[in-house]
Amino acid sequence: MTPTQDKLERIFELQEKLNLKIGVDPKSMDQESKMQWLLNYTRAISQELAELVDCIPWKWWAKYQKPDLQNARVEVVDLLHFLVSTAQLLDMSADDLFEAYTKKHLVNVKRIDGGYHSKDENDCKHI
Template sequence: MPHSPDDQSLTEILAKLSQMQNALNRFIDPDWKANRSLDDWALAITLETAELIESYPWKWWKNIAAPADMKNVRIELVDILHFALSGAAQGGADEGSETGEAEASLAATAAVTKGTKEAIQVYRQIIRDADMKKFHLVLRKVFAIAAHYDFNIIAYYVAKHTLNHVRQLGGYKKDSYQKINPEGMEDNEMLHSCIAQISSAEIIGDFEGVGNSILTSVYNVFEIPEHQRNTIVKWME
């Protein structure tokens, strides 16, 4: 099992990821808080969660014995994390809430490992949470689900954050960026090897050092010039 952060560590990690997300949002749009609404983040989470659900063989009329595409589940879960961080930073409705209902909903995420039907119910609840602007609860659920799935979402976040920077450098906002390389591989697929050997315990214990190694790996994969690269410290300014 991965090293899952305790409550204090999770709070500290979320604060660091929030700083990174805020910096990326400013890079994309310096006035992002003025130009975006909570509904924007809720809609983004809804659509990313729908894409995640498509990773499961939920269609009872088509290929019901197929395994879930867990690589894509990981990528979509990290995308949900990006948007939940943004919504929480802009002012979600549930900051600091630790109600019994919220705790029960959080505990229910364990069902993701039981089967397709149960997993989809968990994700449909995330859509409802986002619609109610409960971004802090969505954040906690994302980390809980990652622990149930046994994967390192902190490292995945840093890798995808770096890819999002690469995309912006390549003209993503202007629709000139190519997500598929000449060999036919999507850019998301190229992230898995960048973090394959990194444990959750390592990045929790040395966020800056291990985070910088992930940034370097991703920048190297996409051949980004040195003068366009950032470091963890730079992203957290």
């Protein structure tokens, strides 16, 4: 990592290299291949979420369960791998993701501050 490189940019760079190692190159994919990989990544995200749930004692009535916080952290990192890969398939850079995140964050704050009484289909069109 260079002294001026931001951490999110580095994550995107590392993920691109990892994906290239397994033959996933969004820059050379046709639309059909991208859609298949988006589905693959979405399924992987779903599985990683299930694994994260398994790390947390979700049965509040079961006293025998113990949290596995170390593995929960690993599952969060696995989720990040697949989320970054998904962003890259959608032609998003680290800067694009950051910009979209900050815009969506403002929408979420506005919703919370306003009580979020109804869904506005247009409040995310600018993202």
